[in-house]
Amino acid sequence: MEVEANKKEELVPIFIMGKRYEVPASLTIQKAMEYAGYQLIRGCGCRGGICGACGTVYRFPGSYKIEVGLACQTVVQPDMYLTQIPFFPATKSIYDIEKVKPAIETLVKNYPELLRCLQCNTCTKSCPMDIEVMDYIAAGMRGDITRLAELSFDCVMCGLCTSRCPAEICQYNIAILGRRLYGKYVAPRAEHLASMVREVEKGKYEQMLRQLMDTDEETLKNLYSAREIEPEQGDEYWTPKDKTYL
Amino acid sequence: MPYTSELNELIKRVEATRPGRVEAKRRGEEFPLLTLKEREERLKKYHPDFKKGSRTEIRVGVNKGYSISPEIVHLLEAKSRVNPDVIDLNKIAYKTDILILGGGGAGTAAALTAQENGVKALIATKLRHGDANTMMAEGGIQGATKGTKDSPYYHYLDVLGGGHFKNVPELAYTLVTEAPKVLAWLENLGCMLTKLPEGQLKSLHGGGTCRKRMHYAADITGAEIMRTLRDEARNRAEDIKVLEFSPAVELILNEHGHCAGAVLYNLETEEYFIVKAKAVIMATGGSGRLHIQGFMTTNHYGATGDGLVMGYRAGVKLCFLHTVQYHPTGAVFPEQAEGLLITEKFRGAGANVLNIDGEQFVNEREPRDVESASFIRECDEVGKGILTPTGKLGIWLDSPMIDILMGEGAVKREFPGKFILFKRFGIDISKDPMLVYPTLHYQNGGLEYNSLCETSVPGFFAAGEVSGGVHGENRLMGNSLLDVTVFGRIAGVSASLYTKDKAKEGKLNLDHVRRYHKELEEAGIITDRVAPMLLPDYSNPKVRERQLTAHYVGTIR
Ligand SMILES: Cc1cc2nc3c(=O)[nH]c(=O)nc-3n(C[C@H](O)[C@H](O)[C@H](O)COP(=O)(O)OP(=O)(O)OC[C@H]3O[C@@H](n4cnc5c(N)ncnc54)[C@H](O)[C@@H]3O)c2cc1C
Ligand code: SF4
Ligand code: SF4
Ligand code: FES
Numbered sequence: 001m002e003v004e005a006n007k008k009e010e011l012v013p014i015f016i017m018g019k020r021y022e023v024p025a026s027l028t029i030q031k032a033m034e035y036a037g038y039q040l041i042r043g044c045g046c047r048g049g050i051c052g053a054c055g056t057v058y059r060f061p062g063s064y065k066i067e068v069g070l071a072c073q074t075v076v077q078p079d080m081y082l083t084q085i086p087f088f089p090a091t092k093s094i095y096d097i098e099k100v101k102p103a104i105e106t107l108v109k110n111y112p113e114l115l116r117c118l119q120c121n122t123c124t125k126s127c128p129m130d131i132e133v134m135d136y137i138a139a140g141m142r143g144d145i146t147r148l149a150e151l152s153f154d155c156v157m158c159g160l161c162t163s164r165c166p167a168e169i170c171q172y173n174i175a176i177l178g179r180r181l182y183g184k185y186v187a188p189r190a191e192h193l194a195s196m197v198r199e200v201e202k203g204k205y206e207q208m209l210r211q212l213m214d215t216d217e218e219t220l221k222n223l224y225s226a227r228e229i230e231p232e233q234g235d236e237y238w239t240p241k242d243k244t245y246l
Numbered sequence: 247m248p249y250t251s252e253l254n255e256l257i258k259r260v261e262a263t264r265p266g267r268v269e270a271k272r273r274g275e276e277f278p279l280l281t282l283k284e285r286e287e288r289l290k291k292y293h294p295d296f297k298k299g300s301r302t303e304i305r306v307g308v309n310k311g312y313s314i315s316p317e318i319v320h321l322l323e324a325k326s327r328v329n330p331d332v333i334d335l336n337k338i339a340y341k342t343d344i345l346i347l348g349g350g351g352a353g354t355a356a357a358l359t360a361q362e363n364g365v366k367a368l369i370a371t372k373l374r375h376g377d378a379n380t381m382m383a384e385g386g387i388q389g390a391t392k393g394t395k396d397s398p399y400y401h402y403l404d405v406l407g408g409g410h411f412k413n414v415p416e417l418a419y420t421l422v423t424e425a426p427k428v429l430a431w432l433e434n435l436g437c438m439l440t441k442l443p444e445g446q447l448k449s450l451h452g453g454g455t456c457r458k459r460m461h462y463a464a465d466i467t468g469a470e471i472m473r474t475l476r477d478e479a480r481n482r483a484e485d486i487k488v489l490e491f492s493p494a495v496e497l498i499l500n501e502h503g504h505c506a507g508a509v510l511y512n513l514e515t516e517e518y519f520i521v522k523a524k525a526v527i528m529a530t531g532g533s534g535r536l537h538i539q540g541f542m543t544t545n546h547y548g549a550t551g552d553g554l555v556m557g558y559r560a561g562v563k564l565c566f567l568h569t570v571q572y573h574p575t576g577a578v579f580p581e582q583a584e585g586l587l588i589t590e591k592f593r594g595a596g597a598n599v600l601n602i603d604g605e606q607f608v609n610e611r612e613p614r615d616v617e618s619a620s621f622i623r624e625c626d627e628v629g630k631g632i633l634t635p636t637g638k639l640g641i642w643l644d645s646p647m648i649d650i651l652m653g654e655g656a657v658k659r660e661f662p663g664k665f666i667l668f669k670r671f672g673i674d675i676s677k678d679p680m681l682v683y684p685t686l687h688y689q690n691g692g693l694e695y696n697s698l699c700e701t702s703v704p705g706f707f708a709a710g711e712v713s714g715g716v717h718g719e720n721r722l723m724g725n726s727l728l729d730v731t732v733f734g735r736i737a738g739v740s741a742s743l744y745t746k747d748k749a750k751e752g753k754l755n756l757d758h759v760r761r762y763h764k765e766l767e768e769a770g771i772i773t774d775r776v777a778p779m780l781l782p783d784y785s786n787p788k789v790r791e792r793q794l795t796a797h798y799v800g801t802i803r
Contacts, residue, residue: 026582028582031784034785034786035786036786037786037789039781039784039803040547041491041513042491044547045373045374045377046377046382046546047546048382048586050382050547050663051381051664053374053377056506062673073582075582075715092480094346094481097435097481117601132667137692152776153464153466154466154662154663154666156469172335176477177477180437180474183438183474184434184435186435187441188443188445189445190433190439190441190447191445192443193426193429194390194430196391197426197427200398200423200426200427205397205398206522209398209402209419210419212402212415213416213419217411220411222410224403224411225281226272227400229456230270230456231592232271232596232611233272233274233596237394238395239394240395240457243383245397245400246393246394246395246397
């Protein structure tokens with residue numbers, strides 16, 4: 001336990017917006033800021049690497065390179081000097097998803113600046129999620145909605161790419177437009193889903209469900225224990241023996 | 247931090263038993279599931295809900311005498327952040343038809359259906375729009391959509407089995423029958439649900455499901471749903487306004503006893519201000535950041551149970567809060583990832599859970615509470631947990647099995663988020679197992695409401711994790727994203743209809759807060775605690791000691 005306590009106390013210097021603090025070496029930037037005395041309001045959301053609230057840029061002395069990371073996912077390193085960019089003004093086009101087409105016209109009409117991309121690759125280098133941002137923008141410029149959607153899927157909309165784009169493009173909002181176009185118009189529809197909705201609306205399950213709702217706990221428990229379990233390794237086309245309640 | 251040499255040694259034991267376990271899985275041989283009776287025994291002996299001191303009686307309010315987690319009771323037995331005698335309710339900053347508290351999944355879904363019903367909605371939320379538990383959901387969303395093998399009938403049975411048969415039947419009925427409709431709605435909004443090439447939704451098992459009905463969007467299902475709903479709300483900005491960094495601290499009623507607005511707090515300028523509305527929807531989500539029993543949590547920064555406090559003061563009953571959900575697989579290594587959720591889908595895809603000897607000790611697909619209790623038993627009683635460098639105990643989750651069962655690259659393809667994350671920490675989870683332990687995950691209960699999302703206070707509606715009843719005593723994976731979309735949508739409709747024919751204009755007041763304060767006093771509860779908490783306290787105590795002129799109200803400065 002002694003050793004451990006000592007290990008925990010190993011402190012490293014970091015510079016939060018230029019000011020030096022000593023923080024435990026094992027902390028993420030987010031926890032290090034709290035350790036230093038910050039009470040976070042901006043720049044902290046999920047604390048789990050998915051909401052994009054905590055985009056952070058940093059550098060090391062003697063290096064020209066701009067590094068990026070999510071504060072909640074990046075462990076501090078000695079001498080890093082950092083700032084969070086919790087907000088960066090962005091363009092968001094208003095569109096009616098029912099009335100748009102999955103085509104390049106839609107992208108360009110909503111975000112004409114898309115065509116200004118200089119292919120400088122700065123966005124890709126600024127992405128804490130290691131997304132090929134320039135490539136998805138290029139896919140958008142070609143009107144390849146599928147590629148745009150796939151390449152941008154892991155985007156957490158942190159805005160770091162947008163903060164550095166010389167063409168003033170808001171990449172992540174173009175990306176979500178692309179994904180929604182893909183999801184709605186390009187991906188094939190789930191027929192089984194549509195037919196289930198029809199059956200539910202026709203009231204097919206009404207009686208059996210109402211019956212279950214009136215069943216006493218003992219009988220429910222028996223029904224529950226007797227359920228036929230779909231085998232884990234079974235394929236899409238497995239069907240149960242008892243089809244009474246399908 | 248990559249695995250230490252000690253842990254690497256232990257991983258060899260996992261590798262030694264792996265080929266045999268993979269073979270068994272291929273043959274369809276499973277570690278035996280517990281019977282209902284065995285489950286019950288396991289829970290009583292090892293689940294944190296049954297630990298001594300895990301419950302305290304509430305001494306005031308409509309649920310006086312109900313025993314729940316002391317961490318929540320502390321908040322209920324606290325004073326309002328606002329003094330009803332000081333605040334001026336005539337100074338109205340915003341007027342709207344419907345005020346929605348919470349910009350997560352439930353709140354945003356409600357805003358959309360409210361807008362479709364021709365009313366104006368204002369979402370007031372604590373952090374940014376979408377900084378919410380919904381954003382964090384990974385595994386999936388349930389719904390019986392494959393009529394050749396599944397139906398709402400089986401979904402209903404699973405929901406009840408998971409909830410120990412205590413669920414409110416009408417709510418569970420609504421959940422399972424609305425499920426296919428909600429999934430179709432999401433598909434139609436352009437949500438990228440993962441599909442087979444011909445368009446069928448891919449589906450997997452979750453803990454406690456009898457059919458594979460867990461639909462998903464890779465391993466970021468909640469984020470995909472949340473960002474789609476948020477984008478749609480922004481497209482309707484004419485009718486849906488959003489106030490960020492403006493949590494609600496108190497409900498406002500009117501002279502008829504109807505809910506008619508809320509007091510909000512601007513976290514940045516530290517002002518309180520008044521919103522007047524014809525109806526209010528509570529959608530503030532859960533309470534993981536209360537760290538019940540000191541457990542780590544998977545929840546987002548703002549999950550502090552505020553809605554429970556506000557609703558309770560206004561006279562709405564609480565239910566099913568006597569059980570708390572611990573997710574069996576929270577990361578315990580490396581330290582930076584502590585508490586982080588490792589989705590149940592890993593187990594759904596075939597990964598075994600193992601003790602220090604690489605042996606199975608429980609089926610990996612028991613309901614969450616049973617699975618968690620089994621992990622705690624293996625670590626604390628059997629003594630076969632794995633010790634981490636920071637002195638925590640964990641259990642192996644054998645993710646590399648997934649690559650063997652589903653083909654090389656499956657882990658990376660199906661779990662891109664977790665794969666990259668662990669890679670950054672120097673761990674390849676398609677080659678090495680993960681270390682996990684139960685983590686505080688979900689608030690099973692909450693405000694009492696009905697299948698129209700109405701509460702006992704006219705004009706006050708509830709939806710999502712803040713409410714209780716639909717999941718009974720334990721929610722199954724994938725039923726919460728479903729819950730928030732189903733009931734969020736219903737709340738939006740119900741509240742809209744209410745504004746049109748039932749809402750009554752009247753003088754605003756905070757008399758319920760005065761009464762509540764009086765009750766606290768009468769119960770002999772003298773305290774300077776304030777609630778809702780709004781944000782948890784992660785400040786450094788040493789720094790605090792030096793903040794000689796700082797003033798904290800509760801946990802915030
Ligand atoms: C890591 C994780 C993984 C999960 N995985 C799954 C899964 O795979 N499948 C599944 O079905 N469920 C899952 N869940 C559960 C599910 O995501 C949540 O229960 C559900 O999304 C809750 O939605 P909600 O809208 O009720 O609350 P939230 O999405 O949490 O939204 C509540 C909102 O209210 C705001 N708020 C809080 N207090 C106030 C206040 N005082 N005033 C104003 N606003 C306030 C919050 O900031 C937040 O924006 C998971 C949860 C977590 C944490
Ligand atoms: S930063 Fe802007 S200009 Fe440069 S490649 Fe990216 S989108 Fe194009
Ligand atoms: S693409 Fe841009 S907004 Fe999306 S995660 Fe990367 S840097 Fe952030
Ligand atoms: S706090 Fe959400 S991504 Fe870091």
